[in-house]
Amino acid sequence: MESKIKRIHQQLLSKEFTCVSLVQGKLDLLQENTHNTVNSLLIETALGLAAKVDIKIENGEDIGLLEGIPFGIKDVFMLQGTLATASSDLLKSYKSSYTATAIQKLLDAGAIPLVKENCDSFGHGSSSENTIFGAVKNAINTELVSGGSSGGSAVNVAKEFTIFSIGGDTGGSIRQPAGFNEVFGFKPTYGKISRYGLMAYASSTDCVGPIANSIEDLRIVLNIMSGKDVRDQTTYGSEEISEEAIDYKTSSVKTVGYFKNFIEADAITDEIKEAFLATLEKIKASGIAIKALDFFDADILVSTYYTLAMAETASNLSRLDGTNYGARIEGENLKDTYSITRSEKFSEETKRRIVGGNQVLSQGFSDAIYLKAQHIRGQISAQFSKDFTEVDLILSPVTPGAPPKIGESLKNPLAMYLSDAYTVGFSLGGLPTLTIPKGTATGLQITADKKKDAAVLQFANFLNDIL
Template sequence: MSSQIKKIHQQLVSKEITCTAFVQAKLDLLKQNSHNTVNALLDDIALGLAKNVDDKIAKGEKIGLLEGIPFGIKDVYMLQGTYTTASSNLLKKYKSSYTATAIQKLLDAGAIPLVKENCDSFGHGSSSENTIFGAVKNAVNPDLVGGGSSGGSAVNVAKDYTVFSIGGDTGGSIRQPAGYNKVYGLKPTYGRISRYGLMAYASSTDCVGPIAKSIEDIKIILNEISGKDVKDQTTYTSELISDETKNDVKSVGYFKSFIETDAISKEIKDDFLATLDKIKSKGIEVKELDFFDADILVSTYYTLAMAETASNLSRLDGTNYGDRVEGENLKDTYSITRSEKFSEETKRRIVGGNQVLSQGFSDEIYLKAQNLRDQISARFSKDFEAVDIILSPVTPQDPPKIGDSLNNPLAMYLSDAYTVGFSLGELPTLTIPKGTNTGLQITADKKNDAEVLHFANFLNDIL
């Protein structure tokens, strides 16, 4: 699909549509939708900004490419004066006192926020069922999950309720729901986009990223929100990605361990191998790579992620943030508040994180996971000496039915088997809705986000 952003921009400039009418139509769709994607509509903000755009056009003033383009925000990002709930009971009445850097950059470019989007509470989940607002329903089949944790964001894009959305990816939370709902979703190189104003889940892998219906729109948004931020010391200065679509990839690798496993469905395996054959037919070398087994990747990721979430969420005790449930004393107040207000999945991750960080276990579990992470990163560096791009399925199975993941948390964790490794490696990875029923992941070495997008354009042409 061609760029929706450029198409809408041209319609606005030529006065074929008004920004107010266009934004109102999107708000009406969001109000009527039955996929549980909405945590809060931003009607007043959106219509006020839309009027400003119409006034500029009426005066003959130029507008920027993103000016007047409506977008959605996963409900883990701060937007000053709006409810930012993280889909949790604890923060259901919390209002942001500031705005996240990535969101502010979009506002500065004139983009219009429409909605705070439903997601797994604090990003804890792979199905967008762990939420006080009701399970997000898949855009293609509402009996299936929308994916997680950025499920509401992916479904809104897929259903054209928003032109694009800003999700958050810690271990696959943009890429997996993008695959489930047949749209594009990018986890950029760690540090390319500021995390300031994003509620922390696992700080060492949290990434801000766009979800859209075209590679061109992913590029436009990525260029706008990337860059160094003094408020996030992990960020770096990055170059703009050009409009060039030429593919310079000479070799593609894939992980044998991802394909030669009973965990992958026959359909996804066959489709993936057929995709590799099409790539070979275009003169690109395809190499089989040895890598860690998926269960090692999942174990390493969740050990570190649970440890970090236990630390990050220790501040949420009802004293400074969120609802407070009074006990007989301060200790009881903390205990009751956190017990009653956190979801079961969040409590599971906090308990697991405290366990691996506790005396007697940290050396045996946490430090071992840290060591494995270093080995995983080193293996990626070695692999990218042999190939330009790594291609993989997004998930080993199709989306589950709503309710199945809640009854089987282990299966939910294992659904992240093909995404978490790239998070641990801090690598840029894009989901495209081609190649298998839940899409393909395109991964390049660190800071090679442009190469990922260029190869995605090439795959779009041949698949």
């Protein structure tokens, strides 16, 4: 299991290079890059922390595995004293007054933050084009979108500007850009990692997760960030995932399921479909049974997810009115000030989601739309519970098609929403799901039942070996 973190750790200890030179090299790459991945660089902070690591090494002191390892942070996380813009005009000058729990745990382990990374504004988008800093360009083909909303984070890892990055995944925002840029992206079980300090989009599905170039690096970072947090009541205590626990040679997987309606859908391209079916055949040839499963149609999944997500974002973003946070445009009175500030400073996509959310929550609509979506969500969770009595894991494509060209998604928001068809269901179920950059042109998703994150990583190692 190759690990860039472990390799750099050994290189630092053997003094092949200094931590300052490592960090400076990455900062230079980030500064020079033309993919629009950077919202702000943390130059002084990063170099100051790197110098302290070098002093420890020079003095013969032990350093932790993550100590001195450079990483990136999606710009929807709080890091005290730094800009937290959410790639929005409203918060472009806002500075964090505290640090997110997940980020603090990484800092406590000695990891070095380099950059706040470009993303769709407030996480609203699937292409990382909905940003005041300009569209993030795909790591492999700059004419294509990077995916979203954690596009900057995925591209930085793919280009090795950062060793790993921390993203947020609400309906696929880590997994889809990971697939588009051929890296590993993990959405853990809901509640495994604290959301405290992550700007809320849809609180009931928001997850913090790592993006990296290896499964082992995901495991290392996941272990550091996981655990109960008194400031997030949805979190739970979890055991550390050992290296042995994700060794696929000890796997007990007997049956892998897939949703046949995903593969029979009109939206899926021939290329993705054929590659996915070929992957299933390779798994079958290894002695693992394959089982086709019935599931909800993609349009039901997308409609349910966006009904709930828009409702929650309308509620969560109601606090952003120019009074306590961010920019403010004065009107003739307080109500006018609220209206003008939000109209001028929110992006078109964010306003679309707030209006949609307020609509489904309004009197006369909440019973017919919002409560119905909640009911269907319950049915989706029940279906997953049933499926995992029949199969050990579920495998699926990450997206039904290839990344679109930059500009296309902005012209057709509905097509952008439908591109999330294969990711949102697992978010609604709160399940651990991992994208690996193999199996189809945009990768594969591996999903297990709740709290079986180790099983996902273990099977990823198996697929990484046979594909």
